[in-house]
Amino acid sequence: MSTTDAASVSPGGDLPYRLVATDLDGTLLNTAETVSARNRAALATVTAAGASHVIVTGRSAGWARPVFDEIGYTGIAVCGQGAQVYDAGAHKLLTSLTLDRRLAALAIAKIEAETGTLAVAANQDGLDGQVLAGPGYALQIGTDLPVVDVTADELLSTPVSKLYIQHPGLTDDGLADIARQVAGALVGVVMAGPGIVELLPLGLSKATGLAVAARRLGLRAADTIAFGDMPNDVPMFGWAAHGVAMANAHEQLLAVADEVTVSNDEDGVAVVLERLFPGA
Numbered sequence: 020m021s022t023t024d025a026a027s028v029s030p031g032g033d034l035p036y037r038l039v040a041t042d043l044d045g046t047l048l049n050t051a052e053t054v055s056a057r058n059r060a061a062l063a064t065v066t067a068a069g070a071s072h073v074i075v076t077g078r079s080a081g082w083a084r085p086v087f088d089e090i091g092y093t094g095i096a097v098c099g100q101g102a103q104v105y106d107a108g109a110h111k112l113l114t115s116l117t118l119d120r121r122l123a124a125l126a127i128a129k130i131e132a133e134t135g136t137l138a139v140a141a142n143q144d145g146l147d148g149q150v151l152a153g154p155g156y157a158l159q160i161g162t163d164l165p166v167v168d169v170t171a172d173e174l175l176s177t178p179v180s181k182l183y184i185q186h187p188g189l190t191d192d193g194l195a196d197i198a199r200q201v202a203g204a205l206v207g208v209v210m211a212g213p214g215i216v217e218l219l220p221l222g223l224s225k226a227t228g229l230a231v232a233a234r235r236l237g238l239r240a241a242d243t244i245a246f247g248d249m250p251n252d253v254p255m256f257g258w259a260a261h262g263v264a265m266a267n268a269h270e271q272l273l274a275v276a277d278e279v280t281v282s283n284d285e286d287g288v289a290v291v292l293e294r295l296f297p298g299a
Contacts, residue, residue: 101228
């Protein structure tokens with residue numbers, strides 16, 4: 020995207036944007052995994068003005084629900100990197116996509132042929148889906164999230180929305196690059212945060228999920244400003260009219276952002292919204 024004046028790109032009448040899309044971890048959430056009072060106030064002003072707020076997160080709906088409950092979020096959310104479009108108020112999945120388990124197993128085999136043994140976890144499908152952690156896998160976010168230790172053979176025993184992979188000798192970016200090279204024709208590959216490289220249904224992204232949510236709201240890409248911090252937010256920035264990266268963002272997202280705000284611990288979302296929406 021080309022750099023554009025944030026207040027001039029949307030045709031949303033008196034509103035600079037009619038849809039505000041925010042990532043959670045590293046963006047709307049601070050490092051304590053809470054939403055600050057300032058961010059809450061800014062978003063409340065945005066919605067009071069008539070714009071919609073959609074949370075777009077890599078977390079599954081079940082993992083994101085405690086955050087939604089904490090901040091009283093009852094709107095539509097895009098969860099699981101786009102696999103789930105979720106009505107938070109009704110606690111209902113509107114759409115849900117799963118990863119082909121045969122292709123997933125083949126992708127793991129192809130990656131391990133290059134890297135050696137991976138630590139793998141699987142996110143079960145559905146609202147009550149848990150994360151099944153195989154041998155050696157260590158979750159790096161969320162202290163109270165439902166994680167069940169299983170054997171490698173049990174990881175794909177039930178429908179899953181995605182897999183997580185880790186390797187002790189490779190960086191996250193290095194592992195993601197190898198996975199794309201050898202298995203990118205079978206699955207989507209994203210780096211979503213420290214220690215979080217994910218294998219997804221091919222073609223799925225935050226952008227595809229956000230497009231579905233926007234259509235349900237009668238809104239378009241041209242109406243949208245998006246906030247994020249990681250490479251999994253790159254497709255969302257490509258879809259939205261304006262992409263705002265946090266100061267703490269990964270270099271891949273900074274390279275495509277229209278604007279860079281301050282960090283998630285400095286209320287970077289609110290800093291931008293306060294400028295765009297009078298009274299925020």
